[in-house]
Amino acid sequence: MESSTTWVYVFLGLYIVYCFYWGLKGYFTEKTSSGYAIAGRSIPFFAFLLAATAASFSGWTFIGHPGLIWRDGLAYAFASFYVLTIPITGTFFSKRTWLMGKRYGFITPGDMYAYYYNNETLRWLVVATAVLYSIFYSAVQLMAAGALFNVIAGVPTAYGAIFLAFIVWFYVCTGGLKASTWVGVIQFVLLVGGIVILGFFVMRAPEFGGWTAFSNSIKALDPKFLEVPKVINFGLGGGWTSVMILTYMFALMGIQSSPAFTMWTFGIKSPKPLAWQQAFMSTFVVGFALFFFTAFQGMGAKVLQMAGNPAFVDINQATVVPTLMKTFLPPVMLGVVFMGAIAAIHSTAAPYIGTGGSILLRDVYWRYIKKQEASHAEQIWVNRLMATVLTIAALAVGLTSKAALVILGALATAFGFLMYLLLAGTLWGFRFPAVGAVVGIFSGMIAVALTYKVWPNPLSMHCAFWGVFTAAVMAYLCRGVGIKDDEETIERQKEVRTFLDSIDEPSESGKAWRKVMKVAVPVWYFFAIGPACIWGNTAFSFAGFPSLWSWQITWWILGIIMMWALCFKAEMSTTNETQIQRAEVETMNVVREA
Helix, strand or coil, rough: HHHHEEEHHHHHHEEEEEEHHHHHHHHHCCHHHHHHHHHHEEHHHHHHHHHHHHHHHHHHHHHHHHHHHHHHHHHHHHHHHHHHHHHHHHHHHHHHHHHHHHHHHHCHHHHHHHHHCHHHHHHHHHHHHHHHHHHHHHHHHHHHHHHHHHHHHCCCCHHHHHHHHHHHHHHHHHHHHHHHHHHHHHHHHHHHHHHHHHHHHHHHCCCCCCCCHHHHHHHHHHHHCCCCCCCCCCCCCCCCCCCHHHHHHHHHHHHHHHHHHHHHHHHHHHHHHHHHHHHHHHHHHHHHHHCCCCCCCHHHHHHHHCCCCCCHHHCCCHHHHHHHHHCCCCCCHHHHHHHHHHHHHHHHHHHHHHHHHHHHHHHHHHHHHHHHCCCCHHHHHHHHHHHHHHHHHHHHHHHHCCHHHCCCCCCCHHHHHHHHHHHHHHHHHHCCCCCHHHHHHHHHHHHHHHHHHHHEECCCCHHHHHHHHHHHHHHHHHHCCCCCCCCHHHHHHHHHHHHHHHHCCCCCCHHHHHHHHHHHHHHHHHHHHHHHHHHHHHHCCCCCHHHHHHHHHHHHHHHHHHHHHHHHCCCCCCCCCCHHHHHHCCCCCCCCCC
């Protein structure tokens, strides 16, 4: 074990050097507020392709996902479909978000929503969402890092969490979003590589005796680990029913609609990497790792536990992956996979802490405290201060409030999903008044909290669904009772609609494909992760995979085709040279930077 620990520290040292290099490089090169906050709108194709994918899939993917497959079986393994439902959010919104940022000079999502609806209350609601998301989602990540450090290297959990949080804090605060992005490149490689390596070593272990014996052992498990229990539960909770699986995927769609991802989209140099990130890097590459190798880990641990293997008798969902790592990995591979887990954790914590600090700076300090009178240097240092405060807050929550950590960590993505209401209105012209947007988001937040804590998951539907359902009902109710925007707001929105509809008009082929996808996407949702997924319990089986696992793999492959059609053929994520040129020239900056 000493040799294993040595390799853990060797790889950790190399990782720290890489992180500090990019942090210090950003410290000496980023001299403007937007340069620090959104990388001066210069994030290149390759960096965004890898880093945005890594940020979409956190340490929870690496550690918690196999642990929950171990606990709940293949019904939970449907969560692997977030390799499609997370990037499909980007398919709907990212290209138009970039076009808006380029034309109007937006730096934060609060800038965009407040401008479009001509309402500053929305800015404050977005700030609240971003801060809650940053603190509690980062708290989950940092404590997971501390726990892993404790199991693998024997470092006390609190000390490990603080040390690993310091690494994130350093490169985020010194280098800004560009540093986070370039560190995210290596984090993607480590994340996917770590998942595949661990799954591979578990599968080839002599305890399983090869794929045939392994698959037969899985099929011999209690049926509750191999089936979706029911379509819906008429009451509160009810486990992984079909509608819970569907609405849980809605919650995870909130990752790319969160304020942090909106800022990241503002920061890319060109929208050209969007389609490739959504259809290939996330859906195919990460999908391959999750649908096979995380399932190998989770189901393998369950087989070993049922067989009475001493190392797995007393495990829990948090210790499944660390136990597999210690049991099956040789020293060098343990160091590599350990760094994969840490990279997965940091890839999410870093952008949320960084963008959370930028949002506090721009939407609170710059706009309201300094009345838009602060130099670039002052803004950058205050931005660093805000990121420091968020890091300390995340650690404080993680170290002292376990109950709040669990509750609010789970709420984070649901709050992100609420931003669908504002994105649909701003980018696609869904019509409800500004008052409706404010009332909708506020009531949606309340609904999310109530249906998580007070009345958990009514009808076995996730709180994210109830939040957006409530938000949409309240927004359109305001429209229904006759509330109208003032003339200035109407004209502003008309100008935005004219610009977006003109610059983002699809070709005739694209229009035809969009008509097809309006049917194909709901059909895919219905069968792959919706009510019909219960048919997967007994539908078909191939290559030794149990029926439900076979169903998941089949619909994942069909989902890759769906995402390719959406991103490329329906032109939801692609741009041509004319659009890029127009975006560069047709600017109308409405945001004062310094």
